[in-house]
Amino acid sequence: MLCRRIFTSFLRSNTYPFLKHPKFTTPFAFLDVNPLNLRPSVLTSLTHKSISSNCTMSDSRRPVIPDVDKADKIELFRALESSLGTPFSSQPFVPNASPLIIVICGPSGVGKDAVIKRLREVRQNLHFVVTATSRDMRPGEINGKDYFFVSKDEFLTMVERNELLEYALVYGDYKGIPKQQIRDYMAEGCDIVLRVDIQGADTLRRILGNSAVFVFLVAESESALVQRLIGRKTETKETLLVRIATAREEVKHVKRFDYVVVNAEGELENSVKLVESIIDAEKAKVQQRRVII
Numbered sequence: 001m002l003c004r005r006i007f008t009s010f011l012r013s014n015t016y017p018f019l020k021h022p023k024f025t026t027p028f029a030f031l032d033v034n035p036l037n038l039r040p041s042v043l044t045s046l047t048h049k050s051i052s053s054n055c056t057m058s059d060s061r062r063p064v065i066p067d068v069d070k071a072d073k074i075e076l077f078r079a080l081e082s083s084l085g086t087p088f089s090s091q092p093f094v095p096n097a098s099p100l101i102i103v104i105c106g107p108s109g110v111g112k113d114a115v116i117k118r119l120r121e122v123r124q125n126l127h128f129v130v131t132a133t134s135r136d137m138r139p140g141e142i143n144g145k146d147y148f149f150v151s152k153d154e155f156l157t158m159v160e161r162n163e164l165l166e167y168a169l170v171y172g173d174y175k176g177i178p179k180q181q182i183r184d185y186m187a188e189g190c191d192i193v194l195r196v197d198i199q200g201a202d203t204l205r206r207i208l209g210n211s212a213v214f215v216f217l218v219a220e221s222e223s224a225l226v227q228r229l230i231g232r233k234t235e236t237k238e239t240l241l242v243r244i245a246t247a248r249e250e251v252k253h254v255k256r257f258d259y260v261v262v263n264a265e266g267e268l269e270n271s272v273k274l275v276e277s278i279i280d281a282e283k284a285k286v287q288q289r290r291v292i293i
């Protein structure tokens with residue numbers, strides 16, 4: 001006690017200014033370690049408490065923290081808990097990430113469908129919104145899986161009922177995104193993938209702003225894109241020309257997107273991995289995108 005008084009009066013005087021160094025004024029600082037890895041404020045208040053409790057609490061009532069190398073884990077855990085005075089919480093430090101809407105766009109033939117198909121195979125809790133379209137079914141396509149194939153009249157009825165988040169007339173056919181499907185899957189905690197053309201992406205940006213993630217897919221070059229489109233064998237020479245001319249304009253809009261992914265020839269897996277990384281990074285953001293449809 002006498003020693004402490006002498007030490008305190010030294011601290012108050014300016015005779016030995018080095019004694020005001022945090023090493024001497026911060027509890028435990030002389031150890032050069034923080035034995036419980038506590039925040040300095042907690043440490044300070046704890047130590048002040050235990051110093052002041054010296055006056056009132058007998059040694060037998062003070063919680064004893066066993067030595068780390070001797071105590072078993074549970075004993076140490078409980079001792080630390082009772083020293084701090086409140087039970088350790090098992091609540092997650094951060095809540096679950098909000099479901100995301102990922103909008104994938106890019107010129108015709110770049111590989112949007114191929115990337116999304118693979119993404120669905122490798123990633124859980126991801127729902128690809130099945131778009132409604134008035135175009136004819138292509139060989140191999142399945143109604144309700146690739147698209148909801150509807151007549152023009154049926155499509156226009158959906159528009160009248162405000163059932164579509166966004167719709168457009170593309171190469172003479174209507175395409176639109178059903179709202180209810182998005183609400184249902186987001187309620188289950190799924191991320192939503194939307195596949196749209198450039199007009200659709202513009203409209204969605206107006207509607208959703210920054211609450212969705214916009215990804216633009218490009219080929220490594222124009223010539224690679226044309227070869228891919230030819231290789232798909234779905235187009236006539238006329239529609240090929242229209243799609244290629246349109247693609248030339250579309251790639252100029254890349255700046256409006258949040259991310260660009262180069263889907264290079266033979267590198268589909270890498271493109272999918274990159275899209276996955278984008279989703280993971282978005283989910284780790286402190287300020288989450290929150291979307292209401």
Ligand SMILES: Nc1ncnc2c1ncn2[C@@H]1O[C@H](COP(=O)(O)OP(=O)(O)OP(=O)(O)O)[C@@H](O)[C@H]1O
Pocket residue numbers: 106107108109110111112113114115228229231232263264265266267268
């Ligand atoms: N990285 C890649 N390397 C080689 N071929 C690819 C790659 N990605 C996609 N493809 C192929 O390119 C063709 C066009 O791809 P896909 O149909 O997915 O394009 P899209 O962007 O969905 O086109 P559209 O908008 O016209 O429907 C397909 O035959 C597909 O298998």
